[in-house]
Amino acid sequence: MGTPPTSHSALEVPRTGPCRIPTVTTQRLILRSFTTDDLDAYAELTADEQTMRYLGEGGPLDRAGTWRVLAVILGHWHLRGYGIWAMADRATQRLIGRAGLYYPEGWPALEVVWSVARDRWGQGLATEAGQAALDYAFEQLSADHVISTIHPRNHASIRVAEKLGQTFEYGPTNLQGRERMVYGITRSTWLRSRP
Numbered sequence: 407m408g409t410p411p412t413s414h415s416a417l418e419v420p421r422t423g424p425c426r427i428p429t430v431t432t433q434r435l436i437l438r439s440f441t442t443d444d445l446d447a448y449a450e451l452t453a454d455e456q457t458m459r460y461l462g463e464g465g466p467l468d469r470a471g472t473w474r475v476l477a478v479i480l481g482h483w484h485l486r487g488y489g490i491w492a493m494a495d496r497a498t499q500r501l502i503g504r505a506g507l508y509y510p511e512g513w514p515a516l517e518v519v520w521s522v523a524r525d526r527w528g529q530g531l532a533t534e535a536g537q538a539a540l541d542y543a544f545e546q547l548s549a550d551h552v553i554s555t556i557h558p559r560n561h562a563s564i565r566v567a568e569k570l571g572q573t574f575e576y577g578p579t580n581l582q583g584r585e586r587m588v589y590g591i592t593r594s595t596w597l598r599s600r601p
């Protein structure tokens with residue numbers, strides 16, 4: 407098992423009061439705040455066994471479990487000043503996943519995350535959303551380093567990380583009870599990859 411680097415301090419965005427969650431637009435996607443109106447559509451995505459296989463505890467969620475995930479996502483924005491967006495299709499407004507930044511207590515570093523509805527896999531959407539989230543981390547948060555923690559058998563996600571310029575850092579490692587590989591990109595590598 408690999409050894410995680412010693413502790414990092416979580417990025418905090420100074421603010422007074424609740425965080426106003428920004429919207430980010432890409433070529434095909436709108437990354438926006440989740441709302442309670444997303445519960446049904448998001449519960450449909452989290453009920454899918456294949457989508458959930460390598461996420462969290464590794465299984466589908468029911469509606470109540472999905473609500474708690476939304477509470478964590480929105481709470482993270484207010485505690486940290488950044489977080490995970492709902493991923494909506496720009497053309498149809500349909501909720502087709504989530505992507506963004508995640509840094510809960512005890513995490514090894516700031517993480518960029520992605521998840522896409524199964525009927526939209528293989529269209530480059532995770533890469534498109536992941537790139538927007540990564541750019542946000544480096545441009546808006548002045549991050550020095552952004553990781554992704556990925557189940558060793560999640561080859562599609564490892565490929566997304568590689569397409570975003572992340573490289574293997576260490577692993578498999580035990581991350582709060584879950585076996586994960588850690589990929590990452592530094593600010594200097596991200597800067598070199600800019601057009």
Ligand SMILES: CC(C)(COP(=O)(O)OP(=O)(O)OC[C@H]1O[C@@H](n2cnc3c(N)ncnc32)[C@H](O)[C@@H]1OP(=O)(O)O)[C@@H](O)C(=O)NCCC(=O)NCCS
Pocket residue numbers: 456457458460461520521522523526527528529530531532533534555556557560561562563565566
């Ligand atoms: C992982 C996931 C986000 C990828 O989303 P996506 O929109 O299909 O990703 P992209 O289309 O941007 O890129 C996928 C890449 O993986 C490749 N890929 C797909 N399945 C693969 C596999 N089994 N082995 C190796 N590569 C694979 C694709 O060919 C593509 O690479 P390419 O552009 O070089 O051809 C999606 O499968 C998903 O939501 N899975 C469930 C949730 C999840 O696991 N999230 C990540 C947690 S770390």
